[in-house]
Amino acid sequence: MQALLSVSDKTGIVEFAQALHALGVKLLSTGGTARLLADRGLPVTEVSEVTGFPEMLDGRVKTLHPRIHGGLLARRDLPEHMAALNAHGIGTIDLLIVNLYPFKQATARPDCTLEDAIENIDIGGPAMLRAAAKNWQDVAVVIDPADYERVLAELKAGGIERSTKFMLARKVFAHTAAYDGMIANYLSSLEEGAELATAQVPQRREYPSVLTLQLHKAQDMRYGENPHQSAAFYRDAEPVPGSLAHYRQLQGKELSYNNIADADAAWECVKTFDAPACVIIKHANPCGVAVGASAAEAYAKAFKTDSTSAFGGIIAFNQPLDAAAAELVAKQFVEVIIAPAYTPDALAVFQAKQNVRLLEVPLARDANPYDLKRVGGGVLVQSADAKNVTADELRVVTAKQPTPEQMQDLLFAWKVAKFVKSNAIVFCAGGMTLGVGAGQMSRIDSARIASIKAANAGLSLQGSAVASDAFFPFRDGLDVVADAGATCVIQPGGSVRDDEVIAAANERGIAMVFTGTRHFRH
Numbered sequence: 001m002q003a004l005l006s007v008s009d010k011t012g013i014v015e016f017a018q019a020l021h022a023l024g025v026k027l028l029s030t031g032g033t034a035r036l037l038a039d040r041g042l043p044v045t046e047v048s049e050v051t052g053f054p055e056m057l058d059g060r061v062k063t064l065h066p067r068i069h070g071g072l073l074a075r076r077d078l079p080e081h082m083a084a085l086n087a088h089g090i091g092t093i094d095l096l097i098v099n100l101y102p103f104k105q106a107t108a109r110p111d112c113t114l115e116d117a118i119e120n121i122d123i124g125g126p127a128m129l130r131a132a133a134k135n136w137q138d139v140a141v142v143i144d145p146a147d148y149e150r151v152l153a154e155l156k157a158g159g160i161e162r163s164t165k166f167m168l169a170r171k172v173f174a175h176t177a178a179y180d181g182m183i184a185n186y187l188s189s190l191e192e193g194a195e196l197a198t199a200q201v202p203q204r205r206e207y208p209s210v211l212t213l214q215l216h217k218a219q220d221m222r223y224g225e226n227p228h229q230s231a232a233f234y235r236d237a238e239p240v241p242g243s244l245a246h247y248r249q250l251q252g253k254e255l256s257y258n259n260i261a262d263a264d265a266a267w268e269c270v271k272t273f274d275a276p277a278c279v280i281i282k283h284a285n286p287c288g289v290a291v292g293a294s295a296a297e298a299y300a301k302a303f304k305t306d307s308t309s310a311f312g313g314i315i316a317f318n319q320p321l322d323a324a325a326a327e328l329v330a331k332q333f334v335e336v337i338i339a340p341a342y343t344p345d346a347l348a349v350f351q352a353k354q355n356v357r358l359l360e361v362p363l364a365r366d367a368n369p370y371d372l373k374r375v376g377g378g379v380l381v382q383s384a385d386a387k388n389v390t391a392d393e394l395r396v397v398t399a400k401q402p403t404p405e406q407m408q409d410l411l412f413a414w415k416v417a418k419f420v421k422s423n424a425i426v427f428c429a430g431g432m433t434l435g436v437g438a439g440q441m442s443r444i445d446s447a448r449i450a451s452i453k454a455a456n457a458g459l460s461l462q463g464s465a466v467a468s469d470a471f472f473p474f475r476d477g478l479d480v481v482a483d484a485g486a487t488c489v490i491q492p493g494g495s496v497r498d499d500e501v502i503a504a505a506n507e508r509g510i511a512m513v514f515t516g517t518r519h520f521r522h
């Protein structure tokens with residue numbers, strides 16, 4: 001048996017080659033890889049000895065030769081193929097271990113010139129990979145050091161399984177597709193004229209003219225948003241730390257499409273708080289959000305906002321869930337709980353409620369690089385709404401200044417409003433939501449609904465803070481929240497009628513701050 005080893009990422013390659021040698025496998029290799037193996041005392045034949053050609057053109061041509069590609073592509077079951085190899089004195093290559101020039105790492109460097117990028121496009125590697133993967137029935141092809149162990153174990157047990165060879169081949173074509181996609185994304189992101197100055201770091205557009213994405217299926221789903229729709233969940237190749245895609249399901253029924261969508265909304269919202277927080281989501285909107293001294297207190301406050309809507313909700317915590325919080329939550333019907341960890345006592349509480357889905361997601365606050373939204377015949381792409389307004393960015397526009405407590409409530413309300421579908425109106429006080437008006441076509445209706453919901457929950461809005469995700473276009477919306485009892489308002493500002501709205505706030509004795517940032521959410 002003959003193996004060809006040619007790797008840029010040399011992780012584990014020496015140990016793997018040693019094990020292959022011990023099994024009697026003959027080792028062929030390219031320049032740098034061959035030197036490393038020879039230095040470790042392994043008998044290795046350089047590819048250049050086989051091809052009769054030195055590696056040429058700064059490594060651009062090493063393995064691109066019929067003596068290599070013949071050995072990879074010949075079908076062992078076709079006598080004519082084997083006769084052709086014999087006639088030309090070509091030996092078969094039965095195992096190929098290749099990983100490619102690090103194009104991604106190279107182009108991520110801020111000083112990467114176009115020339116550097118081009119030199120990091122691997123040509124011979126993908127050619128061999130595709131050849132071996134096409135001939136998967138006869139050649140096992142390994143691109144991922146994580147597969148070395150499995151391949152070795154099977155070789156030791158008598159030979160690489162057919163199913164393993166097919167799995168490895170499929171992995172190759174996904175990998176070369178992603179690799180070429182990355183190159184296409186890079187080259188199509190270059191500004192006009194980049195080709196005139198290849199020794200310089202090229203200017204790049206944020207949105208390339210060709211966008212290639214590769215997503216990996218995490219799971220099939222029983223159905224989509226509705227039972228007559230089919231669905232699956234796909235993950236990014238490298239999901240950002242702290243994103244929902246890192247979930248580990250500890251118990252409960254299978255996750256549904258809506259569960260994942262709502263869990264994501266809950267998790268993204270709860271992550272924005274530093275204090276122990278709880279977010280209850282229904283149909284992608286928060287129906288209760290609160291901070292407290294503990295997870296249990298945060299939950300109890302969040303539940304009070306709208307205990308009717310909380311039924312069957314998705315509940316997220318930014319703290320490990322302990323028994324005290326678990327016991328409270330277990331009293332209500334809950335679909336999914338998300339937390340960075342669960343104490344053993346908390347898990348014990350849900351032992352008797354095996355249908356409840358418990359998700360553990362490591363906490364980190366990195367934002368997704370891009371948001372994607374399907375529209376008819378295309379996809380809208382935008383940067384994620386990662387903006388978190390801080391106190392020093394706020395501008396007080398009324399005669400009345402907010403008190404420090406009001407300022408806290410305003411910032412809390414603003415954080416929540418960012419996660420409420422537009423038009424969003426959120427009344428808050430004391431670190432909890434009191435009334436949420438979501439998804440209305442008119443801002444004034446959202447304001448009315450938020451105050452009706454607070455009244456339904458028996459929560460007073462006297463002295464409350466209110467957030468509006470976008471500016472009030474007229475004074476009428478402000479009058480509704482003032483009539484309801486709000487004494488301070490946070491909103492982006494920027495309306496042509498800001499003066500009218502500020503005058504109304506002054507007239508009603510309200511403190512109002514502008515964020516200068518809008519948080520539409522659709």
Ligand SMILES: NC(=O)c1ncn([C@@H]2O[C@H](COP(=O)(O)O)[C@@H](O)[C@H]2O)c1NC=O
Pocket residue numbers: 006007008009029030031032033034059060061062063064098099100101121122123124125126
């Ligand atoms: N040109 C070729 O014929 C060729 N054959 C293999 N390579 C790549 O060369 C790298 C290994 O080189 P070395 O063994 O010299 O460190 C691998 O990433 C492999 O994919 C090549 N390089 C680039 O195209």
